[in-house]
Amino acid sequence: MKKWLMASAATLIAAGTAHAESHAMDARIGVILSFTGPIESLTPPMGESAELALTEVNESGNFLDGVTLVPERGDATCVDSSAATAAAERLVTTDGVVAIMGADCSGVTGAILTNVAVPNGVPMISPAATSPGLSTTEDNGLFFRTSPSDARQGEVLAGILDERGISEVAVTYTNNDYGKGLADAFAASFEEMGGTITLSAPHEDNKADYSAEIGALASAGGEVLAVLGYADSGGKGMIRSALDTGAFDTFMLGDGMYADSLLADLGDYLDGSFGSVPWAEGDGTEAFTEVATEAGINAESSYTRESYDAAALIALAMMKGGEASSAAVAANVMDVANAPGEKILPGELGKALEILADGGEVDYVGATNVELIGPGEAAGTYRYYEIKDGAFETVSFK
């Protein structure tokens, strides 16, 4: 028995050393996304996009004297904070990842940030977490995001109403971090502009009946009903109920309501309704579509561009700092993301690495016109659309 124990211990040690040696030139990047759970259909293209950026860096051969970036996937589950924390903890302590590309849903992103990233000093760049609460979380300068905060969307929505000369609205939001955050941000901006919110009522998703909520909102009145929820869940239920009772006929829709399925079901009744959704357009977007399509990735899926940008920023920040370490990423992300410097589009990461190697400056534009503001989050471009003849039509970009 004793011999057997000794033998296994010896094997373990030998294996451990071999393991360390073979990866001496590797830097591991955690790709923590919700591969299972409510957004499991969105995450595969997101993960592939992030890994595409890392592959591009590796293949250029210009990265830090031959260091290879190795993605390590972890499951954030979107809803289960303890499972997400455990997955991140494993990546950081066992696999030794130096930076994290993720997570996606706001709740689990916050959990990973406070429980794993901050205690271990590992920087995170989230491609999809939009809760305004994350802007003020204590992050020791370790948290960045390539998606805009909903605080910004609140301003955009208030601006749209102002443009349309609407001063009285009723609001309903999905009762979770996202809905509440967006509703609060919108209320703050709208009231600052002199608008009145007659009633802000939450709704639960997937409930049997929304007559009570609509009854109260109709009584409160308002020119339009702002629906800040999900298109295939409670948000649609609220709109259907409002249309059925004739309580409201025009709606303002938050980004969660932007879905073709909504038009397929209710398109005929939604003419004249309007809303906003994060959008990207321009050279960077086109370049990304080209690169991604070539690699066999669905570039049009949600948050693929943000994912590519998040991973690219990690690599560029390491290059700028001269080492594949957590500290280098945290210190240099803002620097490579913003002006001054040579503008870098998707597919040009090799060129960016060369410039950085020569001591030059880069301004990473990427697929989403990356511009990090405030505590390291994307300024974001929103598409203001109106529904006409059962289709989304762009009014302007904000």
Place this chain on the structure above:
Amino acid sequence: MDIVNALVALANFVLIPAVAYGSQLALGALGVTLIYGILRFSNFAHGDSMAWGTMCAVLATWGLQGMGVSLGPLPTALLAIPAGILGAAALLLATDRVVYRFYRAQKAKPVILVIVSMGVMFVYNGLTRFVIGPDDQRFADGERFIISALDFRAMTGLDEGLAIKTTQGITVVVAVLVVAFLFWFLTHTRTGKSMRAYSDNEDLALLSGINPERVVLVTWLFVAALATIAGVLYGLDKSFKPFTYFQLLLPIFASAIVGGMGSPLGAIAGGYIIAFSEVGITYAWKKVLGHLLPESLEPSGLVQLLSTDYKFAVSFVILVIVLLFRPTGLFRGKSV
């Protein structure tokens, strides 16, 4: 004139939606209560039985629509209900044969059957999603409104609109027909009487020569029919999404318990009580009072008793009060 406006607003936002929702809950609660009364356990799989039956009806509806069959202004799904009932009956009877019969033979305690039904619930959950997927499905067609809010305003010249959806009308009519048939069956037919006898005292019923397997079979058939009809009506009125049916389980059980588990009349009353309390107590009276009171007295606030966040709390407070002061429910069902 203002009193008319106030009444119309109240009808549009409280009375009509609550009556339609209450009818759907009542049909669901009837199924739960039948199982509780005759088979003696709380069937947690009822919500998902509804989803399964409705799914079969949805598939049949698509088939009929594909063949060009239509009922004109009425939804085609009404024609597909028998197919849905067949599908639900097949699944429920198969489950009974494979699962419940084993526990019945062992005379297992009700609490064990409750846990078993929970396992069955998860299996149904998966089955439904496996066939039709987790997404929202659309199968309603025909005229959407008997009268829409806009038409009503144009017709009467009132400020307030009154909308009555076709599905709301159908729901109430079908619910009345089904309930009437069920009561007639339970009180006037031999099988119905034997079901009641079996429910009252199993041993005595067996002694007097009632075939228990037959009672169980007929009960499951009724449950399949009630579940499918309730599910289709609800799906037509709102939309079909498996997860929502799972969530319907809570208000349905609340209805059955408030009315008195095992009492069909109680299930119906319970359905309406839960629906009216959810919609009524959280209603903001501003609009109605605005029409009734002179301008100087018009309320500036919403005049809302409770915010809509509490609508579920309301039905559960009613549930707790009933259980505390009248544990057998309003209509003297069996104690839970």
